Amino acid sequence: MSASAPPSAPPAAQKNRRGLETRQRVLAVTRDLIRAHGYADVTLDQISGSAGVAKSSLLWHFGSKEMLLAEAATSLFKQIGQETAPQVRAGETPARRLDRVFEQVAQAFAANPEAKGVVLGMLFSGSVPASVRAEIRRGWDSHVQALVDAFSLPQRPMPAPMARLMLATFQGCYCHWYAGGCSEPIATFLEPARELFRMWLESAAA
The missing domain is CATH 1.10.10.60 (Homeodomain-like)
Incomplete structure (x- = not known):
């Protein structure tokens, strides 16, 4: 049979x-x-x-071309969050996860040099529909939460303001890198920030 x-x-x-x-x-x-x-x-x-x-x-x-472009750009946030989620990287130290996040961010910026710019441009443009800006804000908030989840320690959860500071650092490094013509590796701009956050993680674990 x-x-x-x-x-x-x-x-x-x-x-x-x-x-x-x-x-x-x-x-x-x-x-x-x-x-x-x-x-x-x-x-x-x-x-x-x-x-x-x-x-x-x-x-x-x-819904619209603008919403499609917004989701294409913010999907990079989601990808980084998925690849650094605690359940995906179980067993990694927070320091190793920090390295991975910065590596993923550097790769995303290098592969999509205009993506971050369009997200910021859409967010601050008065001509972009409010629904599109709301979608970008949702992606932004989700990225902040992904960072909180990735770097929270059992004895000391990562505060949301610290995650927002990390995200702001990404944006600032990106702006300096892009304004300089992307002539140097983005990792060069991100490295000092990675060291600062590594020191924060070490102090949190102490």
Whole structure:
């Protein structure tokens, strides 16, 4: 008697999975186009053609071009948070996790030199829809919480203001790096900040 085939996923689950895969593909394509052309010159037609997704579907998934660009940029925050989550890096010391966060941030900035700029530009632009700025703020708050979770110690949780300071340091280093024409490795700008936070972690563990 032959073994029966495993039951297939319910149609609703398959649809949800396809929808998620489409979103991830569109975000990846959008980041690639941004790297190639810059944020200002990326169009929905380009994204639609490269991702193989109808423009109407892009608008259905993301609502607007601005929201799509915002999510493509803030998805870098989410990626860093996922890769440094305590449950993912169980067994690592806080100091090693700190190194990993700074490495991931440096790689993200180097691979997407304009991504941080567009996030800041959208956040402070009065012409960007309020819903888009709200989405960026949600991504920002989530990134702060990811840092709190990554570096909290059992005896001393990382205060949210310290996580915000770390995030502000990332932005400041980025601005100096980008203003200098990205001529030096971003890690060079981030290294003094990493040393400061490493000293904080050591004092917290003492």
